[in-house]
Amino acid sequence: xxxxxxxxxxxxxxxxxxxxxxxxxxxxxxxxxxxxxxxxxxxxxxxxxxx
Amino acid sequence: xxxxxxxxxxxxxxxxxxxxxxxxxxxxxxxxxxxxxxxxxxxxxxxxxxxxxxxxxxxxxxxxxxxxxxxxxxxxxxxxxxxxxxxxxxxxxxxxxxxxxxxxxxxxxxxxxxxxxxxxxxxxxxxxxxxxxxxxxxxxxxxxxxxxxxxxxxxxxxxxxxxxxxxxxxxxxxx
Numbered sequence: 001x002x003x004x005x006x007x008x009x010x011x012x013x014x015x016x017x018x019x020x021x022x023x024x025x026x027x028x029x030x031x032x033x034x035x036x037x038x039x040x041x042x043x044x045x046x047x048x049x050x051x
Numbered sequence: 052x053x054x055x056x057x058x059x060x061x062x063x064x065x066x067x068x069x070x071x072x073x074x075x076x077x078x079x080x081x082x083x084x085x086x087x088x089x090x091x092x093x094x095x096x097x098x099x100x101x102x103x104x105x106x107x108x109x110x111x112x113x114x115x116x117x118x119x120x121x122x123x124x125x126x127x128x129x130x131x132x133x134x135x136x137x138x139x140x141x142x143x144x145x146x147x148x149x150x151x152x153x154x155x156x157x158x159x160x161x162x163x164x165x166x167x168x169x170x171x172x173x174x175x176x177x178x179x180x181x182x183x184x185x186x187x188x189x190x191x192x193x194x195x196x197x198x199x200x201x202x203x204x205x206x207x208x209x210x211x212x213x214x215x216x217x218x219x220x221x222x223x224x225x226x
Contacts, residue, residue, distance in 0.1 A: 010073045011073050011203055014073075014200060015200050017070055017199060018200040020066065
């Protein structure tokens with residue numbers, strides 16, 4: 001595999017990072033499945049994308 | 052808790068390490084003997100991932116023991132540890148993207164629009180930290196994530212030609 005192909009694959013890691021993040025979405029959000037754990041309404045924005 | 056989703060996020064963060072290394076390498080090839088900007092990019096990228104990974108045990112512990120029940124204060128503390136770590140990654144990402152923007156604009160390592168948009172994203176991320184518990188601040192994180200995707204796509208489409216030249220020079224000098 002040429003150096004340039006390897007470079008392109010490595011450069012694509014940023015896209016993969018974003019794609020995985022989008023695929024994950026709120027899937028790992030504890031508060032989505034356990035709403036009783038959402039004790040502070042103000043943290044909803046952060047909770048939505050935290051694990 | 053969606054364990055597969057959490058695992059995907061771990062994999063995504065590992066990808067972010069590679070991205071930070073590639074981005075730093077892109078700037079590094081244009082820097083001189085004092086490659087501090089590329090070092091900042093890689094360093095800030097690594098710390099970003101470290102802080103976020105370090106928050107996972109709190110969330111994992113909460114989910115793992117959830118069936119046993121939690122005191123509300125303990126559950127809140129574990130949840131907040133995870134959330135606040137996420138917010139802490141914003142200034143770290145701002146440093147990485149800001150350094151990348153400076154390197155792009157100074158050395159023309161990537162298109163100028165990527166440099167200017169990175170500068171905007173970095174400032175927005177920094178400004179968002181004090182406002183982190185409002186809904187609007189989250190937009191800055193989304194903008195910076197979009198910047199990462201655009202930077203990655205740009206580097207895929209514009210592979211650095213210097214790679215082969217340097218490799219060829221090394222091969223020629225050794226023969």
